[in-house]
Amino acid sequence: MRLRNKPWAKEKIAAYPQYVIPHPEEYKGRWNELFGNDHPIHIEIGTGKGKFITEMAKANPNINYIGIELYPSVLVSALDKLIANELPNLRLLNVNAKDLPNFFAEGEIERIYLNFSDPWPKKRHEKRRLTYRSFLELYEKVLVDEGEIHFKTDNQGFFEYSLVSFSQYGLVLTYVSLDLHNSDFEGNIMTEYEEKFSAKGNRIYRCEVKYPPKQRHS
Numbered sequence: 027m028r029l030r031n032k033p034w035a036k037e038k039i040a041a042y043p044q045y046v047i048p049h050p051e052e053y054k055g056r057w058n059e060l061f062g063n064d065h066p067i068h069i070e071i072g073t074g075k076g077k078f079i080t081e082m083a084k085a086n087p088n089i090n091y092i093g094i095e096l097y098p099s100v101l102v103s104a105l106d107k108l109i110a111n112e113l114p115n116l117r118l119l120n121v122n123a124k125d126l127p128n129f130f131a132e133g134e135i136e137r138i139y140l141n142f143s144d145p146w147p148k149k150r151h152e153k154r155r156l157t158y159r160s161f162l163e164l165y166e167k168v169l170v171d172e173g174e175i176h177f178k179t180d181n182q183g184f185f186e187y188s189l190v191s192f193s194q195y196g197l198v199l200t201y202v203s204l205d206l207h208n209s210d211f212e213g214n215i216m217t218e219y220e221e222k223f224s225a226k227g228n229r230i231y232r233c234e235v236k237y238p239p240k241q242r243h244s
C-alpha cells in the first residue's frame with residue numbers, strides 16, 4: 027500500500043518522539059515510568075486517526091492510553107490530535123499488533139480496545155482478523171489476569187465470528203449489545219469509522235469479554 031506509506035508521514039512521526047515512541051521495546055515492563063505513575067494502561071489496536079483514544083484520554087486522566095497503528099499516513103492524524111491536546115496520559119506507537127509481546131511485559135496491559143478492525147471477510151484471510159485465535163494468544167501474553175477486550179464493529183458477520191472465536195478461546199462474555207446506538211450503554215465515544223457507518227444507518231455491535239483467571243502454580 028504505497029499510498030499509506032508516504033515518507034512525509036514517517037518524517038512527521040519521527041519529529042515527535044515524545045508522542046510516537048520510536049523504540050517501544052525499550053519500555054517493555056516499564057511503561058509506567060514513561061507515564062510517571064502507576065495508573066492502569068489501556069491500548070487500542072488499529073487506532074486509525076485517533077478520535078476514540080484521544081477523547082478517552084481526555085475523559086479519563088487516571089488511565090494511561092496507548093494507541094497502536096500500523097500505517098504512518100493514518101497515524102499522523104492521531105498525532106495531530108495529540109499535539110493539539112498535549113495529553114500526558116496518551117502515547118502512540120507506529121507498530122504491528124502481531125509484535126505486541128516485544129513491547130509489553132506479561133500483565134502490563136489492563137484492557138484492549140478493538141474498534142472497527144478490518145473484517146477480512148475472505149476465509150483465506152481469517153488469520154489476519156484481530157480477533158483470530160493467534161491474536162487472542164498474543165493479547166493474553168500482555169494482559170493482566172482477567173484482562174479485558176472491548177470490541178465494536180458495524181460488520182455483523184465479523185461480530186458473530188468474533189463472539190465464536192472469543193468463546194472457543196475460553197473468554198467470558200460480560201457485555202453485549204446488538205444495537206449500541208439504541209441501547210442504554212452510557213458514555214460511548216465514537217470512532218471515525220463509527221461516525222461514518224452509523225451516519226449511513228448501519229447498526230453498531232459491541233461486546234466486552236474477559237480472560238479467565240490465569241493458572242496459579244503452587
Ligand SMILES: C[S@@+](CC[C@H](N)C(=O)[O-])C[C@H]1O[C@@H](n2cnc3c(N)ncnc32)[C@H](O)[C@@H]1O
Binds near residue numbers: 072094096124144217
Ligand atoms: C478499519 S480501520 C478502523 C480505525 C479506527 N479504529 C476507527 O474505528 O475509526 C482499522 C485500522 O486498524 C489498523 N490495523 C490493522 N491491522 C493492524 C495491526 N496488525 N496492527 C496495527 N494496526 C492495524 C489499520 O491500519 C486501520 O487504520
